[in-house]
Amino acid sequence: MLSVQTKYFGILPCREEEVFEFPRGLPAFEQEKRFVLIQLPENAPLIFLQSLAQPTLCFLAFPILVADRDYKLAVTAEDLAALDLDSGHQPELGGEVLVLALVSLRDAFSATANLMAPVVLNLKTRRGLQAIRPDRLYSHQHLIQPGILDVRSPEAAC
Amino acid sequence: MLVLRRRVGETLLIGEDVEIEVLAIAAQGVKIGIRAPRETVVLRKELKITQEQNEVAAQGLTGADFKQALEKLRSNSKIDPSLR
Numbered sequence: 451m452l453s454v455q456t457k458y459f460g461i462l463p464c465r466e467e468e469v470f471e472f473p474r475g476l477p478a479f480e481q482e483k484r485f486v487l488i489q490l491p492e493n494a495p496l497i498f499l500q501s502l503a504q505p506t507l508c509f510l511a512f513p514i515l516v517a518d519r520d521y522k523l524a525v526t527a528e529d530l531a532a533l534d535l536d537s538g539h540q541p542e543l544g545g546e547v548l549v550l551a552l553v554s555l556r557d558a559f560s561a562t563a564n565l566m567a568p569v570v571l572n573l574k575t576r577r578g579l580q581a582i583r584p585d586r587l588y589s590h591q592h593l594i595q596p597g598i599l600d601v602r603s604p605e606a607a608c
Numbered sequence: 609m610l611v612l613r614r615r616v617g618e619t620l621l622i623g624e625d626v627e628i629e630v631l632a633i634a635a636q637g638v639k640i641g642i643r644a645p646r647e648t649v650v651l652r653k654e655l656k657i658t659q660e661q662n663e664v665a666a667q668g669l670t671g672a673d674f675k676q677a678l679e680k681l682r683s684n685s686k687i688d689p690s691l692r
Binding site: 458476477478479493496507508509510552553554555556557558559561564566567580582583590591594596597598599600 | 659664677682
């Protein structure tokens, strides 16, 4: 059992097999190779992506379908290979992968989600990376509507 | 923006020491070769954008602002004044 020093929740226990390896880190945080997901019922569907090595580094995220119910993945063949996934087709959302949008909070009233570069996690091999889309179909600053995480709203159903 | 038409094998010069060559053209994209001094940073723009956005995302909010922001995402209704 690991003890993880977290940014928002003090020290939390975590099993080694829950850790996700990010072989390339995340852009601008290339040295951070290990993260855990913190999912608390009271914060659902929010997910916190906490760095193991750096307690002050914790990204706020949610499943990408929360931001856009019709979101279509476009992971490059190179990224799919790095995730140990079949590079012949896009992975199934909610199946073999968990796909998260990183959230930016500039102030209490304006939040955006990065739909251009989702974090893709292979749930089987526990590998992850930020998959920058090769197209320009989605914004890196997708505006999040207030109330989006309200579990009663249809947008949050996924 | 300066727009030029180049064929495969043709090159462009930017400043004194940056050379861009069109290596191949296909339906999926254009293959480009760049010759530049080692200290010149060459990045795909999407990567730069992602780096910058990650910096913003990592900064986040703290304390009451953070709670208030979460509350705002959770509910469209008025924010609890105790969180202010």
